[in-house]
Amino acid sequence: MKVDWITPVVVLAIAVSMVAYAWSTGSIYTSSVTIHALAVSGNQGAVINITITAVKGLPSYLGGNVYVSAMPLPIGEGGTFISSSQIAAFVATTLAGQSLTNYNFLVNVNSSTIEVGGPSASGYMTVGMYALITNSSLNPHVVMTGMIMPDGTIGPVGGIPDKIRAAAQLGYSTILIPYGQQNYVTSSGQVINLVNLGKQLGVDVVPVATVYQAIQYFTGRSFNLSLQLPPQVISNISAISEYLYKILYVNYGNESALGNQADYEAALSSANNGDYYTAASLLYNALMDYYTNLFKNVTLGYAKALVANMSAELGLMTGEVNETQPTTANLDIMIGIYDRIYSAETLLNETINDINSGNMANLPSDLAQLYTRVITLKYWFNVLNAINGGNPIPRSYLAKLSGLYVSYAYTTVTYLYSLASAEGLTTSIGFISTINQLINQTNVAQEFYQNGLYLKALAVSLDTIASASAIMHAMFLVGGTNASLYLLNVIRNVATYNEALVSQCNGLPVLSSAYIQFGNYWFRQYNNSLAGNPSSASSQSYMIEALSLYEESIAYSLFLRQLYYELGSCPIAQYTINFTALQYTPMGATQQVPLGQSTSAAFSAPQLTEVNMMYLAIGVSLMALGLLVLVFRVIGVNRSRQLSA
Template sequence: MKKMLALLLITFLLNSAFAVVIKAPAVSLTDMGYVGVPINIQINVTKGDGHVFMDTMPLTELDMQGSARIAAKVAGEITGKDMNKYNTYIIVRSDVPVVGGPSAGATMTIGIICELMNWSLNKHVMMTGTINPDGSIGPVGGILEKIEAAKKANCTIMLIPKGQRFIDVDGNKVDAVEFGKKLGIKVIEVGSIYEAIPYFTNKKIVMKEYPENYIVEEKYQKIMKQLSEDVLKIANKKYENLSKELDNSYFGYEYQKMLLSELTASKTLLEKANQEYIDNKYYSATCSAFNALIKLETIEHTLKYLTGEEDVKTYLLDVQNEINYDKEVVYSKNLTVDNFEEILAGRVRISEAEELLDNAWKSYYLGHYDEAIKYGSFAKLRGESAVWWVSLYENNKSETINESKLKSLAQQYLDNAETISTYVETLYPNLVTGELENDLESAKKAYKQEDYLLAIAKSIDTCVKAEIPLVMFGDIEYLKKYSRNKINLAENLGITPISALGYYEYANSLEDNISKIMYYKYSSYYAQMDIDVIKELNKDNKESIDSEINIITNGNEKIVSANEETVTTKENNNGIAVIISAIVGGLIGFVGGYIARRASA
């Protein structure tokens, strides 16, 4: 029996030999209040099919499991690895129960990166911070207690989320840097995993910077310029006609005041759109002109309702027929490598038009006719905009692609949306809205209907809206740079990322930080979608799209293919571990059988 136990111990040690072990700070509730404690996290990455397995003792809350999945995704993106080809095993051990678990997200990401790259860790560094899907590090609680945990773990450097240096304790501000100095610990703020990696590894990963593709940029400008001209022309003409009609009409003080207010607001939007057009901000000009059109359409049909020229029900039925026609146009377009962006934009807008029309009918049956007209006007124009988008690219020579090729990609986006929404719900249960749940349900519905492009788009909607609470106080410049890098990569693959460029341009034009963050997120997600779609369609071809990263060690820069260098070393190690484990397992089986036979004899 002693031999059996010895061999089992050897097996355990061999399986752990190729794992990364990293320490993280946590907070435990004791009779004396909250105290900082270090926890051990062991990470193994092997060949697999994209699963993330977690074993915690004592049991932790669901938010740590959500953090683990996000951590694996981010680690794969930063290192350029396809995590669908790996399984990640995370073992968390603590001597005492800890409160929550999302603050270990950034630490787990570092551990997975080091496991993927076969890098050793500086054991004297510790970090706290949640992990966001874009690689930024989010805020946590218990900063001071966690600095104390770093002291207990004999660490000399403690990384904390950017913006959390000054902690509010009973109404007083405590400087975490000065607090750390008293304990002999250097406290440093970091805003992203990219900033944290050098402290743990003495290496720096820099995403390969691609220059803007000016040919693609010019193509985008040409497309959007024509669209903005068309929308501006329609909106300006409608404004002139309605201005004259309102000057010669009167419908009572309240209605007159409301209609004139809406007309003034539409004029302001048109002036903004015209200026944006002059400034070559064509997507922004299109958005401003479109918003003016919604107001003008509402005014036009409110006037018809007030004069008795048109009843609300007839108007909504007309809108329904127009949307049905627009939908036929959109879904009649052949899907190609060159137009999937425009087709996706059209399908999204048709989906939105149908949802808006549903709201219009609800308002109508509740007797809220003004509101019904507003929703109906928005729905009508949203349907028309879908046709505008699918008409942007009319090259019929491009090869048609089978949308079923995007099924697995749609499933990945749907899984990612569910992971992120669940993760955010555990962190901020009171912030999850019905709109977010509706987007996720819409994504699932589209997937079941085999509308995989729409499923991807609705999944992106879910992710962006879910992530706002995670990054609303984050570094906007980081998000802007992250988005621009994604766009540049897409452009250098020969893609014209119309949606990503449009959202990026629009974000730059906004002053409200939350809105800027949201549209930078949309921009980066759509650029990544373009890249993913091209990869998915080309994965059976001999020419594949390889990711590259820049690794800097002691000032020396090295560009590495994600499919080379440490992956080979890592997989060799995994192979060795498997072979040795098999041998040891065989020995255990032999010894176990021998002992069993002796026992039965």
């Protein structure tokens, strides 16, 4: 019985605190809206009233919270009502061009159902929160069901036919449902055309793919999702990507030509088409394949020496980026560098584990990935040093946003786990391993944050959010090939829209744009594969590659937008690029020990157990075994989309 009154009491205590603060400052503003969420109670549809209150004016360190009060408690379906309401707040504030820390939201659920739970009202809650922030009115004749995804798309829900009948009975004229569910399959296998069902009941049933579309139906506000980067920004980003490709080709083109031929030829073709980031990534893959073959007969002595060398170089590069001043112009590249450093540290741990355990089967591949990652990472520093200007970012802001994103990553993974639990997927060993890996990543991000490594924590958090988002889409994708094509087009449009908004603030979304370009490459591969066997593993992997890269782009762009809103600087200060610093001249390659030769004095091979302990505090070993191939492909794509010079 105690549990029943805990949540209302907590919310009351928060409200009292807010009133006290308002009394002392006179600057608290509140507004409320009640939405009429569609639900299912037993075998019948129902409408529950959810009152959302936005509170603005508290200090930012007290902001960014969502408090839920519900009777009964919102614990159904794994508590996804709570986690989805937090996702809704993040999406709504970003869409409205506001920092999340400017607001707190109180969500009060008045339900006649036996149990409150599930994410099906979260799309509607996002619309309600957006309306409060922008002072917009909601069309009282429209209702909605659909779960909010972290990228702003609307995910599938259950019980839609009963929800439509309940809404029609209560006099609503327009009912928004998730796109892809207009031909609804019941638990008994019956297929119901929901648009036709609506016509029979005298209501319009409208499928929507994004919250942008939903907001337009509710408020009349529209978003130009066809927004594109301006030509000058495209030119700047293309010049940076061209450098990354050409410097890699100049220094390692011969080696790459001896690696994976398909990747090598595709790299040259992409470069001829001006898709330089794609070309660099594919060339990188070919180079990594070359070193994998080269290291097939590697000795432990050689591997130890190379690991020592890589460890030392990685430490020097980490020190260099730690000393760099983050600005609104270079932050995108700095986070990308930290992302690649974290990837290298993880690979270092795996390689050390291979050596310690004598795992000669995995050692060539892990050592090749580590070596390729480290020797090409220096080129990103040249890009970083070529970007000047922008606003210096105070460390206090980095701490605030890093903490916010570490929490957001945890919420997103919790959301994924809750949804998977509701679908019965958590009984799979493969899925449990994937979830554990994502949870480990959130723990690593938390550790980085606690140690003051805010940008590194951000890099890991953004990866985690993107991976979890892609898995959610893969998990709930319905409708076969057509649904996959539509989904990829929608998410690509969301990605290009968000990178364009970054550029409107005078930002330089290098990685956001690069990931879209590489995603487009895999999208084309997926399209081409449909002429053969669209259900083949390779075809599905192309789709997942594209989806994951688009999600990574969105994660980066949304972060940059939140940063600008938090700083209150959109547009940000002008930046310049020193293109003369981006030359394609050959550079000295990292020193190697000839294969089969004993360790020489040029290399200081440390005690591997000591190195292992040092890096285990930083990295997380990746799981190799899994049953859910698509889900693991989402995790694996984090490496492939990092694989650029």
